[in-house]
Amino acid sequence: MPKKPENDALVTEITPRSQDxxxxxxxxxxxxxLADYSPVKGCMVIRPYGYAIWELIQQAxxxxxxxxxxxxxxxxxxxxxxxxxxxxxxxxxxxPQVAYVTHAGGEALEEKLVVRPTSExxxxxxxxxxxQSWRDxxxxxxxxxxxxxxxxxxxxFLRTTEFLWQEGHTAHETEAxxxxxxxxxxxxxxxxxxxxxxMPVLTGRKTDSERFAGAxxxxxxxxxxxDGRALQAGTSHNLGQNFAKAFxxxxxxxxxxxxxxxxxxxxxxxxxxxxxxxxxxxDSGLILPPRVAPYQVVIVPIPRGNWQETVLPKAQAIxxxxxxxxxxxxxxxxxxxxxxxxxxxxxxxxxxxxLEIGPRDVENGQVVLVRRDTREKTPTPMAELATxxxxxxxxxxxxxxxxxxxxxxEHTTRVDSWDEFKAVMEGRPGFVIAPWCGSAACEAEVxxxxxxxxxxxxxGEQRSGGACIKCGKAAVAEAYxxxxx
Amino acid sequence: MPKKPENDALVTEITPRSQDxxxxxxxxxxxxxLADYSPVKGCMVIRPYGYAIWELIQQAxxxxxxxxxxxxxxxxxxxxxxxxxxxxxxxxxxxPQVAYVTHAGGEALEEKLVVRPTSExxxxxxxxxxxQSWRDxxxxxxxxxxxxxxxxxxxxFLRTTEFLWQEGHTAHETEAxxxxxxxxxxxxxxxxxxxxxxMPVLTGRKTDSERFAGAxxxxxxxxxxxDGRALQAGTSHNLGQNFAKAFxxxxxxxxxxxxxxxxxxxxxxxxxxxxxxxxxxxDSGLILPPRVAPYQVVIVPIPRGNWQETVLPKAQAIxxxxxxxxxxxxxxxxxxxxxxxxxxxxxxxxxxxxLEIGPRDVENGQVVLVRRDTREKTPTPMAELATxxxxxxxxxxxxxxxxxxxxxxEHTTRVDSWDEFKAVMEGRPGFVIAPWCGSAACEAEVxxxxxxxxxxxxxGEQRSGGACIKCGKAAVAEAYxxxxx
Numbered sequence: 001m002p003k004k005p006e007n008d009a010l011v012t013e014i015t016p017r018s019q020d021x022x023x024x025x026x027x028x029x030x031x032x033x034l035a036d037y038s039p040v041k042g043c044m045v046i047r048p049y050g051y052a053i054w055e056l057i058q059q060a061x062x063x064x065x066x067x068x069x070x071x072x073x074x075x076x077x078x079x080x081x082x083x084x085x086x087x088x089x090x091x092x093x094x095x096p097q098v099a100y101v102t103h104a105g106g107e108a109l110e111e112k113l114v115v116r117p118t119s120e121x122x123x124x125x126x127x128x129x130x131x132q133s134w135r136d137x138x139x140x141x142x143x144x145x146x147x148x149x150x151x152x153x154x155x156x157f158l159r160t161t162e163f164l165w166q167e168g169h170t171a172h173e174t175e176a177x178x179x180x181x182x183x184x185x186x187x188x189x190x191x192x193x194x195x196x197x198x199m200p201v202l203t204g205r206k207t208d209s210e211r212f213a214g215a216x217x218x219x220x221x222x223x224x225x226x227d228g229r230a231l232q233a234g235t236s237h238n239l240g241q242n243f244a245k246a247f248x249x250x251x252x253x254x255x256x257x258x259x260x261x262x263x264x265x266x267x268x269x270x271x272x273x274x275x276x277x278x279x280x281x282x283d284s285g286l287i288l289p290p291r292v293a294p295y296q297v298v299i300v301p302i303p304r305g306n307w308q309e310t311v312l313p314k315a316q317a318i319x320x321x322x323x324x325x326x327x328x329x330x331x332x333x334x335x336x337x338x339x340x341x342x343x344x345x346x347x348x349x350x351x352x353x354x355l356e357i358g359p360r361d362v363e364n365g366q367v368v369l370v371r372r373d374t375r376e377k378t379p380t381p382m383a384e385l386a387t388x389x390x391x392x393x394x395x396x397x398x399x400x401x402x403x404x405x406x407x408x409x410e411h412t413t414r415v416d417s418w419d420e421f422k423a424v425m426e427g428r429p430g431f432v433i434a435p436w437c438g439s440a441a442c443e444a445e446v447x448x449x450x451x452x453x454x455x456x457x458x459x460g461e462q463r464s465g466g467a468c469i470k471c472g473k474a475a476v477a478e479a480y481x482x483x484x485x
Numbered sequence: 486m487p488k489k490p491e492n493d494a495l496v497t498e499i500t501p502r503s504q505d506x507x508x509x510x511x512x513x514x515x516x517x518x519l520a521d522y523s524p525v526k527g528c529m530v531i532r533p534y535g536y537a538i539w540e541l542i543q544q545a546x547x548x549x550x551x552x553x554x555x556x557x558x559x560x561x562x563x564x565x566x567x568x569x570x571x572x573x574x575x576x577x578x579x580x581p582q583v584a585y586v587t588h589a590g591g592e593a594l595e596e597k598l599v600v601r602p603t604s605e606x607x608x609x610x611x612x613x614x615x616x617q618s619w620r621d622x623x624x625x626x627x628x629x630x631x632x633x634x635x636x637x638x639x640x641x642f643l644r645t646t647e648f649l650w651q652e653g654h655t656a657h658e659t660e661a662x663x664x665x666x667x668x669x670x671x672x673x674x675x676x677x678x679x680x681x682x683x684m685p686v687l688t689g690r691k692t693d694s695e696r697f698a699g700a701x702x703x704x705x706x707x708x709x710x711x712d713g714r715a716l717q718a719g720t721s722h723n724l725g726q727n728f729a730k731a732f733x734x735x736x737x738x739x740x741x742x743x744x745x746x747x748x749x750x751x752x753x754x755x756x757x758x759x760x761x762x763x764x765x766x767x768d769s770g771l772i773l774p775p776r777v778a779p780y781q782v783v784i785v786p787i788p789r790g791n792w793q794e795t796v797l798p799k800a801q802a803i804x805x806x807x808x809x810x811x812x813x814x815x816x817x818x819x820x821x822x823x824x825x826x827x828x829x830x831x832x833x834x835x836x837x838x839x840l841e842i843g844p845r846d847v848e849n850g851q852v853v854l855v856r857r858d859t860r861e862k863t864p865t866p867m868a869e870l871a872t873x874x875x876x877x878x879x880x881x882x883x884x885x886x887x888x889x890x891x892x893x894x895e896h897t898t899r900v901d902s903w904d905e906f907k908a909v910m911e912g913r914p915g916f917v918i919a920p921w922c923g924s925a926a927c928e929a930e931v932x933x934x935x936x937x938x939x940x941x942x943x944x945g946e947q948r949s950g951g952a953c954i955k956c957g958k959a960a961v962a963e964a965y966x967x968x969x970x
Contacts, residue, residue: 040561048556071533076525104584105635150590
């Protein structure tokens, strides 16, 4: 039998999740080499292992964006200050957070340039040039880019001054089409995040106070992290005609009248990597859903006897066989480390499946497969690996999602009174569903007293009636409250 | 038979290439919707069709980078001014071109931030943290990113203030390994550019005056554009220990001594899209090599009789069949435009193959294939499309490369005297090979008198002997001179 993991030395480097979730998170980010602090305040370096996860997330979204008729483009990093100021709410929302380029090429600039915090202003300006007739619509463009928002408190992946994201920007003939697009992309977000990242999300509409600066309506997907706090994982905005009016994006309609276009924008970011860590990880480190795992299988050969003649060639053959099946495989054949060290290392890095192979296994024509989530060990005939490994990966993907759904169910409470609300909101409650009167004042008071915010108002049919938990007036909606990142 | 192209109205919008190459280039960029001017001086918008070409170019490089052991990562956009100043040559080379962020988050910054013109400084700082032992080497990291260099004169794709690129940054134990990496990546650049972009390139070493600021040696690939001017299409730098010393990137060597790493960096950019246009285009517009064409085949149905019942379903079936074979197909079934307009439009956009299909064709079970490069028409049985189309695309890819090689041969001249050199350098000579003494003074005089610069000094065996065409002293190398973009 293979040796027991000798992982004590390693695991002590990670604060147990149960003991201090926030330190555990930072420890995992550092030890798994996902990201590192940089000499620029609030800006992180995304290290190769973290970036490989992001690439897989990108590809998953990009496929869906293209399948739903969107195309990619690239717009300038800089926005002349005057353009940002054209939409009043937009500038008010973003100006405290922007970085300004004031000097370039050895001279002071006549007009300051804003480093884009989001690109509605620059893209709107271009759409005004490109759209003349209803025949030019819809415009369905997405951009993968870096953006900068000056943040006071930052945390790797979750909130950084510079981050990577995609921003979709569309223009439509009618209000109904824009609303349909806004909700379609919310649905795409939900589908990708749930099926690829195995993170269950709530979809709903943001309250006015949490609406994107310049939007008519903002929708979001909200996930629940392992510490009971919510994470806004993506937003989709119906911009109405606000930006069209600010940037003069007009078209000749089918009836020959001159109309403003109806706009949407929607984005997800590298924050999702943080969400992934906090949804699935455990005391030993990261657990990656197979679909976004840079390595889905790590092969650890057991170095006994003349293993380099017996075990290694077999391990290489298995790697090649699985790779040919489209599985991402790492063969860790370093002889500078023990198998136990490697077990702990790759567990910490969240590789979904470990394949152990030693001299005895080679003789018996089998290997041992070990799942990262349950640590269940399954001796498996080599001849069956090409079918058993993909099946196990699928199973693991599903199990992680189901576990997260289960966790969310256990951490969702419906309350009807303020006392109940306050009692539940102590500790790590998860989502608390409560009736709300619709007033921003009540929302603000709830936040001031409990730190909880309305994450969103669920779409579709709702339980009607009830009294606002804060003021007791008739409720207009059931709101999902949570303490959030 | 299908109608003749009714493309007069369109083609007059493009200045003939033969008449004014530079205007032709700008016309093609605008009319084919590759890029557009933005409200930010010197910054372009890469439009979806141009960006789709860039995505294909990216994928082609990214595959090779990964196959040669490199991984992607992401480093901050901003570099504290003090870091840029650590390598003396580097700061001298780049400081006239940088943009500074001086204010952010409502406050003046204590230290100005440079918007990265290239990332040696910020990456070097991180490598100093990450490298301790020879076991941590080599580091083989690439980054896909935007960079900013303040340019006085800009032109879409060829020279813009902000551009997209990749920058590889590696660190090695030995000088020999760094040199090997530098040349390996030069080879990768040549292979991708020649096989995917069908652009033949010269590989060679840059002279000292054209060396990257901070490098020991710079190598480049140089292509020849349709107007006889050269384009530097990619560079690969052996950084020696310059950045390692500036940023203290040290490691404990195998012999326990403390050593500085040996570095390389290498990059290609969206400039390649410009190179593609200027290598292959003609008076009718763009000609795209199939491997980087967003659409490799455009299907134009001929709208006669009840074509929507007869022709269209067949056209859709062909589209689906070719798409299933991995071919990128556009079915242009708009009924707002005539076939002739579509022929001219897609020719202008450079689609390699056109597939015309009308009612008679459907009856005969065939279609007409038209090559973009030669305009040769080939009636082709529908049953053979799945094999004939890929074969034709391969042939077209090869033909474009061969034509470009032929053009370069016809525009490469070997001279031995200054009078000859000057005579050839009038007009659009292409490359002029001439003996050079190795002095920067001669190089500068040649440039001042003829605008020609040394593109590079070819690698490998050279014809020895000869006298410098400028000063007559003994030549140390045969140099490739050209007027360049």
